[in-house]
Amino acid sequence: MSYNKQSKFYGLKESQALILLNKYGENKIEIKKKFIILKMFLRQFTSLLIVILLISSIIFFIIGEKLDAFVIFAIVLINSIIGFIQEYKAEKAVSSLKKMLTKIAIVIRDGKEKEINVEKLVPGDVVILSEGDKVPADIKLFESFSLKVDESILTGESVSVSKNLKSNKEVICFSGTTIVSGKAKGVVISTGINTEFGKIINLVSETNIEKSLFEKQLDSLSRKIVYILIFLIIILFVIGLFRGIGIIDNFLITVSLAIAAIPEGLPIVITLTLALGVQVMSKQNAIVRKMSAIESLGATTIIASDKTGTLTLNEMTARKIVSLNFEKEIYGTGYSFEKKQDLNNIEFFKILDICENCNDSIVEINKFIGDPTEIALKVLTRKSGRVKDYELINEIPFSSDRKMMSTIHKVDNNLEMFSKGAFQEIIKKSTKILDNGKIRKITQKDIDYFFSFEEKYSKDALRVLGFAYRQIDNKNDLFENNLIFLGLVASIDPPRKDVKDALLLSRKAGIITKIITGDNSLTTQAIAREIGFLNPKAVNADILDSLDDKKALELIKKTDIFSRAKPEHKFRIVTLLKKSGEIVSVTGDGVNDAPAIKAADVGIAMGIKGTEATKEVADIVLKDDNFSSIVSAIKEGRRVYDNILLFVKYMLAVNFDILLTVVLLILFNFPIPLLALQILWINMVTDSLPAIALGRRKASKDIMFRKPRDPNKGILHNFTVFIIVALFVKIIGELILFSYGLGLDFSFGINSFDLDVSSYARTFILSGIVIFELFFAFVCNIEGKFDREHLLSNKLLIYSVLLVIALHIIVIYVPFFQNIFRLVPLSFIHWIYLFIFGISSILVIPITNFINGIFKKNSC
Numbered sequence: 084m085s086y087n088k089q090s091k092f093y094g095l096k097e098s099q100a101l102i103l104l105n106k107y108g109e110n111k112i113e114i115k116k117k118f119i120i121l122k123m124f125l126r127q128f129t130s131l132l133i134v135i136l137l138i139s140s141i142i143f144f145i146i147g148e149k150l151d152a153f154v155i156f157a158i159v160l161i162n163s164i165i166g167f168i169q170e171y172k173a174e175k176a177v178s179s180l181k182k183m184l185t186k187i188a189i190v191i192r193d194g195k196e197k198e199i200n201v202e203k204l205v206p207g208d209v210v211i212l213s214e215g216d217k218v219p220a221d222i223k224l225f226e227s228f229s230l231k232v233d234e235s236i237l238t239g240e241s242v243s244v245s246k247n248l249k250s251n252k253e254v255i256c257f258s259g260t261t262i263v264s265g266k267a268k269g270v271v272i273s274t275g276i277n278t279e280f281g282k283i284i285n286l287v288s289e290t291n292i293e294k295s296l297f298e299k300q301l302d303s304l305s306r307k308i309v310y311i312l313i314f315l316i317i318i319l320f321v322i323g324l325f326r327g328i329g330i331i332d333n334f335l336i337t338v339s340l341a342i343a344a345i346p347e348g349l350p351i352v353i354t355l356t357l358a359l360g361v362q363v364m365s366k367q368n369a370i371v372r373k374m375s376a377i378e379s380l381g382a383t384t385i386i387a388s389d390k391t392g393t394l395t396l397n398e399m400t401a402r403k404i405v406s407l408n409f410e411k412e413i414y415g416t417g418y419s420f421e422k423k424q425d426l427n428n429i430e431f432f433k434i435l436d437i438c439e440n441c442n443d444s445i446v447e448i449n450k451f452i453g454d455p456t457e458i459a460l461k462v463l464t465r466k467s468g469r470v471k472d473y474e475l476i477n478e479i480p481f482s483s484d485r486k487m488m489s490t491i492h493k494v495d496n497n498l499e500m501f502s503k504g505a506f507q508e509i510i511k512k513s514t515k516i517l518d519n520g521k522i523r524k525i526t527q528k529d530i531d532y533f534f535s536f537e538e539k540y541s542k543d544a545l546r547v548l549g550f551a552y553r554q555i556d557n558k559n560d561l562f563e564n565n566l567i568f569l570g571l572v573a574s575i576d577p578p579r580k581d582v583k584d585a586l587l588l589s590r591k592a593g594i595i596t597k598i599i600t601g602d603n604s605l606t607t608q609a610i611a612r613e614i615g616f617l618n619p620k621a622v623n624a625d626i627l628d629s630l631d632d633k634k635a636l637e638l639i640k641k642t643d644i645f646s647r648a649k650p651e652h653k654f655r656i657v658t659l660l661k662k663s664g665e666i667v668s669v670t671g672d673g674v675n676d677a678p679a680i681k682a683a684d685v686g687i688a689m690g691i692k693g694t695e696a697t698k699e700v701a702d703i704v705l706k707d708d709n710f711s712s713i714v715s716a717i718k719e720g721r722r723v724y725d726n727i728l729l730f731v732k733y734m735l736a737v738n739f740d741i742l743l744t745v746v747l748l749i750l751f752n753f754p755i756p757l758l759a760l761q762i763l764w765i766n767m768v769t770d771s772l773p774a775i776a777l778g779r780r781k782a783s784k785d786i787m788f789r790k791p792r793d794p795n796k797g798i799l800h801n802f803t804v805f806i807i808v809a810l811f812v813k814i815i816g817e818l819i820l821f822s823y824g825l826g827l828d829f830s831f832g833i834n835s836f837d838l839d840v841s842s843y844a845r846t847f848i849l850s851g852i853v854i855f856e857l858f859f860a861f862v863c864n865i866e867g868k869f870d871r872e873h874l875l876s877n878k879l880l881i882y883s884v885l886l887v888i889a890l891h892i893i894v895i896y897v898p899f900f901q902n903i904f905r906l907v908p909l910s911f912i913h914w915i916y917l918f919i920f921g922i923s924s925i926l927v928i929p930i931t932n933f934i935n936g937i938f939k940k941n942s943c
Contacts, residue, residue, distance in 0.1 A: 093191070093193070093194045094190060094191030094192045094193065094194065094208065094209040095192050095193075095205070095207050095208055095209070096192065096193055097192055097193060099207070100192060100203070100205050100207075100208065103205035103206060103207055104203065104205050106205075107205055107206055107274060107275075108274075108275060109202040109203065109274075109275065110201055110202050110203065110204040110205070110219065110220055110274035110275050111202050111275055124163070124167045128159070128163060133159055133163070133350060135305060135308070135309060136155050136158065136159050136350070137156070137159055139155055140152045140153075140155040140156040140159065143155065143759075148759055148760075150760065150763075154763060154767065158350065159350070161354075186200065186201055187199070187200065187201065188200075188201045188204055188208075188210055188219040188220075189210065189211040189213075190204070190208045190209060190210050190211070191209040191211070191268075192208070192209075196211065201219040201220070204219055204220050204271055204274055205271065205274065206271050206272060206273065206274060207270065207271060208220075208270070208271040209268060209269070209270055209271075210222055210268070210269055210270075210271060211266070211267075211268050212230075212256065212262050212266060212267045212268070212269065213262060213266045214262055214263070214264050214265065214266065215261070215262060215452070216261070216262045217259065217260070217261055217262075218232070218256045218257060218258055218259065218260050218261070218262065219258065220258050220271045220272075220273060220274045220278060221255060221256070221257055221258050221271070221272050221273035221274075221277075221278045221279060222255065222256045222269035222270065222271055222272065223253055223254070223255050223269050223270050223272045224246060224248060224254045224255070224256060224267050224268070224269040225248075225268060225269055225270065226248070226267060226268040226269070227246050227247070227248045227254065227265065227266075227267040227268075228265050228266050228267065228480065229264060229265035229266075229480030229481055229482065229488075230245065230246040230262065230264070230265035230266065230267045231243040231244065231245055231246070231262075231263040231264045231265055231454055231481075232244050232246060232256055232260050232261065232262055232263060233260060233261040233262075233263050233455075234257065234260045235391055235392070235397070235601075235673055237257055237259065237260060237279060237280070237601075237650075237673070237674060237675050238601035238602075238649075238675060243263045243264075243454050243455065243456075245481070245482075245483040246265075246267065247482065247483035247484060255272070256269060257278065257279045257280065258273075258278035258279065258280040258281070259278075259280040259674060263453060263454050264443050264444075264453060264454055265480070280674065282650075296378070296379055296382055296666060296684065296794050297375060297378040297379065297382075297724070297727070298375055300797055300798045301353075301798070303797055303798070304731070304797065304798045304799065307799070311739065312742075315742050315743075315746060316337050318746055319337040319745070319746055319749065320337045322746070322749050322750055323337060323749070326749070326752065349731070349734055349774075352730055352734070352771055352774045352775055352778065353727060353731075354374070355775055355778065356723060356726060356727055356730070356775070356778030356779075357374040357375070357377055357378070357723065357727075358374065359778060359779060360374075360377045360719060360720075360722075360723040361374060361377065363719055364377070364703075364716055364719050367712060367715045367716065367719065368705055368706040368707040368709065368712045368715075369703050369704070369705055369706070369712055369713075369715070369716040369719075370690065370703065370704040370705075370706060371702070371703050372701065372702055372703065372704065373702040373703075376685045376686075376702035376703055377719070377720050377723050377724075378720060378723055378724040378727060379666060379668075379684045379685050379702075379720070380668060380685045380703070380716055380717050380719075380720035381717060381719075381720025381721035381722070381723060381724040381725075381791075381792075382666045382684075382720070382724065382791055382792055382794060383594055383666050383667070383668045383684070383685065383717055383720070383791060384593070384594060384595065384665045384666045384667070384791045384794075385594065385595045385596075385597060385660055385665045385666070385667050385668070386589065386594060386595070386596045386597070386667075386668050386669075386670065386713065387597050387599050387653070387656065387657055387660070387667055387668070387669045387670070387679065387683070388596060388597070388598055388599070388669075388670045388671070388710070389598075389599065389600055389670060389671035389672060389673065389676050390598050390600035390602055390606075390607055390610060391576060391600060391601075391602055391672075391673070392671075392672035392673065392689055392692045392693070392708070393670050393671055393672055393689060393708075393710060394578055394579065394582050394598065394610060394614060394710055395576040395577060395578055395579065395610060396416060396417045396576060396577055396578075396579060397455075397576060397672070397692050398416070398417040398418050398455065398458075398459075398576065398577075399455040399456050399458065399459040399546070399574050399575070399576050400413075400415070400416050400417055400459055400462075400574060400575060400576070400577045401413045401459050401460065401462070401463040401572050401573070401574045402545055402573055402574060402575055402577070403536075403540060403545065403571070403572070403573040404426065404431060404434065404463070404570065404571070404572050404573075405533070405536050405570045405571040405572075405573075406428065406430035406431060406434070406517075406569065406570035407430065407516060407517070407518050407519075407529065407532070407570065408428075408430070408518070408519060409428060409430070409431070410536070411424075411426060411431070413463060413466070414466075415466060416577045416580070417577070418446075418451050418458065418459075418462055419462075420462055420465035420466050422466060423466055423467070423468060424463075424466040424467045425467075426467040426469070429517070429519070429520040430517050430519075430520075430569055430570055431467075431570075432469060433517065433550075433552060433569050434550045434569050434570055434572065435463065435464045435467055435469045435471075436469070436471055436473070436494075436501070437501040437502070437503055437550045437552065437569070438460035438461065438463055438464050438503075438550075438572065439460075439461060439464045439469075439470055439471060439472065440471075440472065440473050440475070440490060440492055440501055441488060441489065441490045441501040441502065441503050442457045442460055442461055443457060444457035444458045444460075444461055446458055446461040446462060446465070455576070456546060456548070456574055459574045460503075460548075460572065460574075463572065473492035473493060473494050474492060474493040475490060475491075475492055476491040476492060476493055476498065476558045477490070477491040477558045477559075477561065478490045478491070479561055479563065481504070485504070485508065485563070486504050486505040486508045487502055487503065487504025487505065487508050487509060487512075487563065488502070488503060488504060489501065489502040489503075489561075489563050491555065491558055491560075491561075497554055498554065498555045498556070498557065498558060498560075499552055499553070499554050499555065500552060500553050500554075500555050500560075500563070500566075501552050502550070502551045502552065502563055502566055503548055503549070503550050503551075504548065504549060505547075505548070505549065506533070506537050506547045506548060506549035506571060507537075507549075508549070509548075509549030509550065509551050509566070509568065510530060510533060510549055510551075510568055512551070512563055512564050512565075512566050513525055513551050513566040513567065513568035514564075514565050514566070515565070515566070515567045515568070516529050516567065516568045516569075517567055517568070517569055522567055525568055529568075533549075533568075533570070533571060536571055536573075537571065540571075540573040541605075542605075542609075543575075543609050544575060544605050544606035544607075544608070544609030544610065545573035545574060545575045545609075546573065546574050546575065547571055547572075547573045548571065548572050548573075548574070549568070549570075549571055550568075550569045550570055550571070550572065551566035551567055551568045551569055552566065552567055552569065553565055553566050553567050575606075575609070576606075576610075578610055578613055578614045579708075579709060579710055579711075580709075581709060581710070581711035582614045582710045582711065583613075583614045583615045584711065585710050585711035585713070585714040586614055586615055586616070586710075587615060588714050588787055589714050589717070590617075591787060591788055592714075592717065592787045592788065592789070592790075592791070593789065593790030593791055594717070594791065595643070596616075596643070597639075597642075597643050597644070597645070597656075598610075598611060598616075598621075598643065598644045598645070599624070599645045599648045599652070599653050599656055599679070600644075600645070600646055600648060601646075601647060601648055601649070601675055602646060602647075603646055603647065604621040604622075604623065604644075604646040604647070607621050607644055607646045608620065608621050608644065611643075611644055616643060616644070617643075618642075618643045618644075619643075619644065620642075620643075620644065621644040621645070621646045622638065622642045622644065622645055622646070623645075623646055623647050624645040624646065624647055624648035624649065624652040624656075625647060625652075626638070627639075627645075627652055627655060627656070632659060635655070635659060636659045636660075636662075636663055639656055639659060639660060640663075649675070650674075650675045650676075650677070650678050650679070651678075653669075653675070653676065653678065653679035654678040654679050654682055656679070657669055657679045657682050657683050658682055661682075661683075661684065664794060664795065666684045666685075666791065666794055667683045667684050667685075668683060668684065668685040668686075668687060668713070668717075669682075669683035669685070669686055669687065670687040670688075670689075670710070670713060671687075671688065671689070671693075671697055672688065672689035672692050672693040672697055672708070673693075673697065674697065676688075676697055677697050677700045680697060680700050680701050681700045685702050685703060686700055686701040686702045686703070687701055687702070687703045687704075687705065687713055687716075688700070688701035688703070688704050688705070689704075689705055689708040690704045690705050690706045690707070690708060691706075691707070691708040692708055693708070703716060714787075717787075718782060718786060718787050719782075721782070721786050721787070722780075722781070722782035722786060723778075724792070725780075725782070725783070725786070726777055726778045726779070726780050727778065728798065728801075728802075729777045729778075729780065729863055729864070730773075730774035730775075730777040730778055730863075731798055732802045732805060732806065732863060733770075733773070733774055733777060733859065733860060733863045734770055734774055735799075735806055736805065736806045736809035736810065736813075736859070736927075737770060737809070737813065737852070737855070737856045737859060738766070738770065739806075739810060740809075740810045740813045740814050740817065740852075741757060741762055741765070741852070743810065743814055744756060744814050744817050744818065744821075744848075745757065747814070747818070748818075748821065753821070753825070754825075754835040754836045754842075754844065755838065756817075756821050756844065756845060756848050757845060757848060757849060758838060758845065758904075758905060760903070760904060761845065761849050761904055761905075764849075764894070764904065765849070765852055765853065765856075768887060768890060768891075769852070769853045769856050769857065769887050769891070770856065772883040772886060772887055773856065773857060773860035773880060773883050773884060773887065774860075775879075775883065776860070776877060776879040776880035776882075776883040776884075777860065777863060777864060777877070777880065779877065779879045779880075780864060780876075780877050780880075781876065781877075804931050804934050804935055804938075805927065805928075805931045808927050808930045808931045808934065809859065809924075809927045812923060812924065812926055812927055812930070813852075813855055813859075813924075816851060816855065816920045816923055817848050817851055817852065819920075820847045820848050820851040820916070820917075820920060821844050821847060821848045823847060823916070824842070824843040824844030824845070824846065824847035824848065825843075825844045827843035827844070827847075828842055828843045828844050831843070838905070839905070840905065841901060841902075841905045841906055841907045842905060842906075842907065843907055845905060845906070846895065846906045846907050846909065847909075847913070847917075849904075849906070850891065850895065850909065850917050851917050851920050851921075853887065853891050854917045854918060854920060854921035855920055855921050855923070855924055857884045857887060857888065857921065858921035858922060858924045858925070859921075859924040859927070860880060860883075860884065861880065861884075862924050862925055862927060862928060864876070864877050864880055894906065895907075895908055895909060896908050
């Protein structure tokens, strides 16, 4: 589309704009994949364990066990509501990206300036841009005055970009970027999804939500549970047929017992443990938007981090100031002026006067507007305590061809030109130098002296500016020559305070950190060296475009720093790492990070400097923008996962014994040992309460000194033998208790085969299971360390055990509950027998260690 000179001043006619609006559509982002609330809610029921519990609830309802059916369905519903709320927040990510765009644009239509809603912008509109504006569309400039644009949200580049119209190339301002200084006019060339901003949103919208590693492992565990249950159902059914039980009655009894053996409390305990992890991480400055991200974070093998605003402050900071006779280091980081600086010599004073006055930025307490480098210079003057505001008489704005700016001020009744800019340009225009307060001719030795500093600072990726001045006779003397050179100021966007220690700790934890940034190689390598990267060599991400996936992955694996990375590069790097089996956490703060953050196993956004787009896409948002908070969050993620494994191990070890005990007793023509309601009591109270307490266990001391868990190993990998041993010990004790109870039933004339009467046998086996499980919870908590410190380390576990004992005593001794649960009161000697059985749970660990030792010895 071409535009003549006249159209640039007259703009579109309203009638033309209406035709173009119908042709191109409104200037807004139409999301390809709309999510429906009902569909999202139903998705919470796709977990295999949830499906099993739903089927169980339906079957219980059909066979008349309505209380059991209601309890199980309530568990599923509560669990799903929690999951729905979390996912609903996460899925608002794409639509929230639109919040970044400005709502009003100033255009020229019918030859007049007018304000319109940005959604009504069309290709061909002439738009006026001013300092502080967000660019509303992709705009080709035809007029520009000292224009600087912050494109960091798209590119990651920390330095503002000058838009120079004197080059032969097209000069474009991209949608969503910010005008830092200057003003411009241009013609809209792209709107909506066709802008660069829109293309990034499109990448995000095309990213599917995957199940987390733990969710996949839990589904795998659920399948194993189903296979075991089917096997046991078949055995029970066959036994029932041999005992002469009718087919329908046999089927209902078999299925109800098998379903009752399912750990109904497992989903809700996992959800509550994750929710508690969310609270803990919130206190550590990490807001968790997706609960399953906690355990994925604990499994992280690679952190792919942006540089600007993540590893660094995204606040340019003056680090060095140099005059002919002095070099001074500047203390403090970022935009804080708290650390005062002694810069007490005449050359530094003059440099500071130029920093303050030859400067378009606005710096006040908690208010920083303008180019980041200019802000850094004004912060420097406030650190030094020399803030002199001279009357501005005239100005020569910065231009990219001159690479400098100059202002004319009234100084002590004289006119002086203050100049700052690229060191090499300033020193070329300087014929004199200030030496200990005296002006003299500049020599080659002086020039070489400053060039040595410029070279040294540039290698460390500091941005070097030169400063000069001269006295002039009148305000129209705008020739930038015969300047008096003063010295240099070197600035950089510094690393965050705790990043170095955090990287060291993550390395000890076996986690690899990679920097993927839109900034240049030199700056990125300098930051990487400063924060302790072992391999600070950077590779330009453009090289990935010429490589197939196999070769690209090889390069990605051996490279820790990618510079000049576009959003597509970040997205591809993350995707390839995930396909290779890595668990990837991605951090960032700009729109350019959004696609990779959403594609990652865990997306982490900066809460203070992060864009709304990135925060809404992310699984976790850091309230303090501190990289070290990520490492703290990983530690918490590992603790949560360890504790989830702990109570999964606990619940599986104490659940399947019931069904196996039933099989054995029915096989030998004994009465059914437990009623369905009694099994539900075990699952919901004596299993779940201690399991929740296990989820609050403190992290082990070595938690950040071990490698990330192997994602290919299932939940049962490390404790299959432990579960089998626990089942063996528990079943033997249950059979002994049940036999003792049968003897009492016989002596008191109680028919144990009648399921409608209270029975000593069923009271003994139920109470024995409860007591064993309570002792066993301590066994799992202390993991074989039988000392006072470990026994008393989990206060919540102690309280939950006491609560369960109190509840069980009520069930046994209160007549109302006795009748419901078909139980009989026990004597003191009976409780002694039960506690002896409970104490036997400590045998599980030494037996397990002995068996594992045999396996290890045989494998050598």
